[in-house]
Amino acid sequence: DMPLQPTSSDPARRDSLIQAAKDMVPMLRQRAAQTDTERRLLPETEKAFTDAGFFRLIQPKSGGGLELDIPLLLQIGTIIGSGCPSSAWVLCLLAVHNWAMGLWPVEAQREIFDSHGYARIPMVLTPQGTAETAPGGYRLSGHWTYASGIDIATHAAVAALDPEVPAGEPPNVLTFVVPADRIEVVDDWFVLGLRGTGSIAVRCKNVFVPAHMTHAMSRVDPPGAAVNPHPMYAGFPRVPFFTLTGTAPFIGALQLALDAFYERLHSRNPMYLPTDSQTQRVPSQIRLARAQALYDAASALFFEAANAYWNLIIKRAEITLEHCTKYRLQAAQVLHMCTEAVDLLISDAGTGAYFDHSPIQRAFRDIHMAHSHVAMNLDNASENHARVMLGMPPHPPLV
Secondary structure, eight states: OOOOOOOOSOHHHHHHHHHHHHHHHHHHHHHHHHHHHHTSOOHHHHHHHHHHTGGGTTSOGGGTOOOOOHHHHHHHHHHHHTTOHHHHHHHHHHHHHHHHGGGSOHHHHHHHSOTTOOOOOOEEEEEEEEEEEETTEEEEEEEEEEETTGGGOSEEEEEEEOTTSOTTSOOOEEEEEEEGGGSEEEOOOOOSSOGGGOOEEEEEEEEEEEGGGEEOTTOSSOGGGGTOOSGGGSOOOOHHHHHHHHHHHHHHHHHHHHHHHHHHHHHOOOTTSSSSSGGGOHHHHHHHHHHHHHHHHHHHHHHHHHHHHHHHHHTTOOOOHHHHHHHHHHHHHHHHHHHHHHHHHHTTSOGGGGSTTOHHHHHHHHHHHHTTSGGGOHHHHHHHHHHHHTTOOOOSSOO
């Protein structure tokens, strides 16, 4: 376990939450193949996460949440990822989106969080839709891709450009929260990896969204701060936070692959090789050690970045452009290290590791799939950080 810097006054509760995540890992590994087959978070897994309070980890207390700390969510995300990366992805994103609702206008928070603080809100922040002004709000239409967890949603949050910004002015992206029964699901999630995330598309046509259910995520003075005084509901830059959250499941995925490779070395007697056990094979020993070293380095860098960013947030310190590009780059580098490690393992694990039931191939597919997310693109993250270091402006949008 990596050291965290908690702000909770209840360390026993933190320990209990972490232990609950660890206790779920065997169950998640047993259900992982079914999760992939059904292409969604399984109902029994959602119930386990709900009962443990995981979706409410950083949800505001005013909305029935636990209001703990971001590094705790990230640690739990890595643990859950070592059981089932797809399930960890859905958990991390929906937990972050419950945090994000703490930025919304107070009236929206009261509407979104029921008396038990229950909310499941997939969020698509790219403006793939269109909005028109209407009395009291907006009329929203569009088709949005990759709404992870939509099958268990109470609402969906989707983005469009602010129609009130004059032509020629810098665009303003608005995010609209729509009840799940007002939005149509388009089942198109047939993919190589992260199959169990249910990241399918959604669409709607001419749906009315009240003004209070709309928010610009770029605002440095979010209205929700009026009822949520904790610093994490203030207007800090969010791209590094989102990137770190998106990376957490894949540190876990690498742990899953390491455990499976270790077991495979002990159980496999490769034909045509001059050893009785693969544990005696030097190339396998080297790959195991290198992959473990990459895991250790990736975990250390990940939690160093998470804790450093969290400290800036809770101290309400200035978060500079260099901070933003640095921590996004470090998260992307962590994913790159996890990818290098899982490639080392699967290429030495034999044909059996490529069967659908193999945890190694599942980790391989899921980690590689994560690279398709623009936030974790190492080349773009590296370029932008270098540009800032050299005194040049970074390239939008992920800054």
